[in-house]
Amino acid sequence: MKNALLLAGLLAAATQAQAQALPAGMAALPRVKTPQFRPDTLSIVKYGAVADGLTKTTAIQQAIDAAAKAGGGVVLVPRGHWLTGPLEMRSNVNLHLAPGALVQFSAVHSDYHLIKTSWEGVAAVRNQALIYGQGLENVAVTGRGTFDGAGNTWRAVKKSKLTETQWKRLVDGGGVLNEKKDTWYPSASALKGSTIPEAFYLKPGQTTADFEPIRDFLRPDMLVLDGCKTILLEGCTFQNSPAWSLHPLLSQDITVRNVSVLNPEYGQNTDAIDLESCKNGIVEGCTFDVGDDGICIKSGRDEQGRKRGVPTENFIIRDTKVFHAHGGFVIGSEMSGGARNIYAYNLTFMGTDIGLRFKAARGRGGVVENIFINNVDMKDIVAQAIVFDLYYMAKDPVVLVGESAVPPVIKPEPLNEGTPQFRHISIKDVTCNGADVAVLLRGLPEMPLNDISIENAVIQSQKGLSCIEAENIRLKNVTILSKETTPVLEVQNSKNITFDGIKYTPGAALLMRVSGDRAKDVKLVNTDTKAAKKDLEIGDKVSKKTVTISKR
Known part of the structure; x- marks a missing residue:
């Protein structure tokens, strides 16, 4: 067993050495450091663990502590059904689940304790995560076993x-x-x-004791590694999380490989992975099926996030499948510290509410830039295939019965430190077989979306594209086969917009509509306009010189 575990570590390190091979045109990122462990192995059985699923054990924690005291090593959880309370990781320890190992976390909420932490980027009190570590170095959770978070005993259900x-x-x-x-x-x-507004947010002068009456409301995450360096999560299945599943926070050198996260589709806030204010990492070969966002990039919320000022940066995300989720790949909405240098490719989304999802709101601030995405395939997307929304209203992305689907009227406000920015984002080589909306680009009057390109895409959808309050937007070789074609392309109050080589549903009632007194320099080139019954419609406040059409 010792030799096998050591070999696995060496193979992981060898794979990591090749992890920085990026698609052509992408700049190199810093090398991601990977943890190394002593080959010493401690089995939890040595500390009295009983694999009957009934006997609550402290043996896993005892073995983690003993391994750390000895200078580090591997804590082995053999095949079997092990019931435990929450676990605290230690530096230089690899918690390794053998194939067939099922670690069941306790459903007794008094086994957990309240801590001061961060939730959605704001100082808060929560129950400590089921697997927790703070200020650690060289730490891993690996193997082919399963963690079950007893989330059904914590979560509300609509x-x-x-x-x-x-x-x-x-x-x-x-x-x-x-x-x-x-x-x-x-x-x-x-x-x-x-029933208490912002119940979990920590106000000045409050202690954790003040939150005891609502303890059950303060759901723990499955795994939190806070302020840690050199992390490896590999091979395991994490299921039934009470809240967020995998949450590296203010950490660096993170490798997440061949991990599965499974949560009920109705499970609120059960994101698969939230990389929050983290630096240097790779997520690859994973499978996610959850009740909230799948792959999510965050960096704090509003004033506290801006004060923290730590972006999530230098990440590769690749070769990963997302099934049910609010969004497949997501940046925001808590992105007040910014996000940059993110490379995401070879992704598959099947049945997510949204495919590629970028969201923020006034008050967030922060800059999201230098995001490169390519080779994304989607199927049966419920809402938008691609959405950029700086007017995010924190609502369910799927309009429920009785809710209004009418877009809000956006009035300009003065620029300030809370104005979010999304810029320099490239999306290439995308397919989507089924969505309600092909593309939604919605900025703010005072801060348009800027420098976004979508190239080589084929999207089948109910509705086409809407571009609102944006500038320097380029679509090249994009096919939008929408059922509703009045219009296929909607442009409002946007400028420097280029549609190059657009294909669309033959017989479309209207190809493009341009409106808004701030609309300027809209180009449609290399496109067969004759396939539409009408090629252009412009609003009352739009000059004919605003739009250029090079007909074929």
């Missing part, structure tokens, strides 16, 4: 997310309902927390 039979079974099993009887909570404590 009635609208379940079938009638599922809802009845849930309610009959215990818990409490809110006043409207449309949301189930696992306990009165969880329900109470839901």
